[in-house]
Amino acid sequence: MKxxxxxxxxxxxxxxxxxxxxxxxxxFAGRYDEENPVTVTGTVLELQFMNPHSSxxxxxxxxxGNPVRWQAELGSASAxxxxxxxxxxxxxxxxxxxxxxxxxxxxxxxxxxSHESKIVMADSGKVIHDSIKADQKPGxxxxxxxxxxxxxxx
Numbered sequence: 482m483k484x485x486x487x488x489x490x491x492x493x494x495x496x497x498x499x500x501x502x503x504x505x506x507x508x509f510a511g512r513y514d515e516e517n518p519v520t521v522t523g524t525v526l527e528l529q530f531m532n533p534h535s536s537x538x539x540x541x542x543x544x545x546g547n548p549v550r551w552q553a554e555l556g557s558a559s560a561x562x563x564x565x566x567x568x569x570x571x572x573x574x575x576x577x578x579x580x581x582x583x584x585x586x587x588x589x590x591x592x593x594x595s596h597e598s599k600i601v602m603a604d605s606g607k608v609i610h611d612s613i614k615a616d617q618k619p620g621x622x623x624x625x626x627x628x629x630x631x632x633x634x635x
Contacts, residue, residue, distance in 0.1 A: 599612070
C-alpha cells in the first residue's frame with residue numbers, strides 16, 4: 482500500500498512538472514513594443530472572429546502608397562462579444578479602420594490588441610474597441626478604478 486501511494490505521488494508530481502509549460506500562455510512582453518504604440522489606418526480585408534484569439538487582417542498604404550498587409554490579434558470571440566458586443570459581422574471587408582496598439586518589435590505589420598488598444602471606424606469615428614485605460618470612464622463596463630489624467634503634451 483505504501484508503495485502504491487508513493488508511486489501515485491511520484492506520478493502526480495511528474496505530471497505537474499510536465500503540465501507547467503501548457504499553463505504558460507504565449508508571451509506578450511518582449512515581442513510587442515508596449516511603450517511606443519502605433520496608430521495606423523487601413524482597409525479591413527478579413528475579420529477572423531474565433532477562439533482562442535480573433536484577428537483583423539487589414540491593408541495599410543506605406544510611404545510610397547504601396548499596399549501592405551497588417552494583422553492585429555484580439556482577444557477571443559467570446560470575450561470580444563461580452564466586452565464590446567462584437568459579432569462576426571462587426572467588421573466587414575472594405576471597412577476603413579484606425580487601429581492604435583503595440584506593434585511587433587521586428588517592425589512588421591503585426592499588432593497585439595489584447596491589452597492597451599483601440600479600434601475606431603475611420604469613416605464614422607465610432608469607437609468599436611477601447612482597452613486603453615486612460616480612455617476608460619469610471620463605471621463604464623471593463624473600466625477599473627479612475628486613473629489619473631494623462632499628461633498633456635504642448
